[in-house]
Amino acid sequence: MPRGRGVLRALAGLREGEAPLALAQLRGGQSFARGVVVSKIKNARTMLRRNHAAAEPAVLSELDQLARKAAEAPSLASLLGLEGTAARAYFGAFPGMLKGPDEVRGAFDLEGRNRRPPRDPVNALLSLAYALLAKDLAVTLGTVGLDPLLGFYHQPRFGRPALALDLMEELRPIVADSVVVAAINNGVIAPDDFQRHGDAVALRPAGRKKFLMAYERRMDQLVTHPVFGYRISYRRVLEVQARLLARVLLGEVGAYPSFRTR
Structure with a gap:
């Protein structure tokens, strides 16, 4: 989307007091991209450390090193490359987080991340989990006066909630991936909940309903916020992080406080 149209969209229909925030969003915010990618990599490492049956030290070490490099990435292109390398290492180890009988784990096997369309149940x-989280973040960003279409790490494109995708990066492992792992390991979703159409795999309606309920339960789960130290739901985390980003853009906070779990 051309930047001029983005300006018009961001400023059109704003409530009183929101214009300064929209202008701040258009001027800056790119510096927080490194922070959310670092947090994404660190949260992915935490997921493996907590849930993998026997996480390889080499994989955990690689993720540590990639997070350190991402913190000093000199350009968006280099940051994208580091994130991609980290994702391959993480999803290469992802099956080790799935538990249960061999026949069940076999049904949920995957060969890395694939999409558009997804070709396996995982x-x-x-x-689906990423789509739900992006939707919730887009709504939340709108409520705090930020335009969800104007991203900094994910480049603006017509109809794409780029800023929601930016803010979602650090939450992917500990919210969306966690829902997927728990739904499989707890037997909420079974192999027969899926159907195949050509190369594409999708949930049947009953399976989708069960997964949506699992997602909502995760969003209602309490977690200690690493900055403020009090317990809030993951749904509330979305709002807190959106408001923190708004304060950064307005110059009220020096740097975006990323959300990381230990």
Whole structure:
């Protein structure tokens, strides 16, 4: 989307007091991209450390090193490359987080991340979880006066909630991926909940309903916020992080406080 149209969209129909925030969003915010990618990599490492049956030290070490490099990435292109390398390492180890009988784990096997369309059950669940989280973040960003279409890490494109995708990066492992792992390991979703159409795999309606309920339960789960130290739901985390980003853009906070779990 051309930047001029983005300006018009961002400023059109704003409530009183929101214009300064919209202008601040258009001027800056790119510096927080490194922070959310670092947090995404670190949160992915935490997911493996907590849930993998026997996470390889080499993989955990690689993720540590990639997070350190991402913190000093000199350009958006280099940051994208580091994130891609980290994702391959993480999803290469992802099956080790799935538990249960061999026949069940075999049904949920995957060969890395694939999408558009997802070609296996795990990727079908991941794609759905990411879509749900992006939707919730887009709504939340709008309520705090930020335009969800104007991103900094994900470049603006017509109809794409780029800023929601930016803010979602650090939450993917600990919210969306966690829902997928728990739904499989707890037997909420079974292999027969899926159907195949050509190369694409998708949930049947009954399976989709069960997964939506699992997602909502995760969003209602309490977690200690790493900055403020009090317990809030993951749904509330979305709002807190959006408001923190708004304060950064307005110059009220020096740097975006990323959300990381230990």
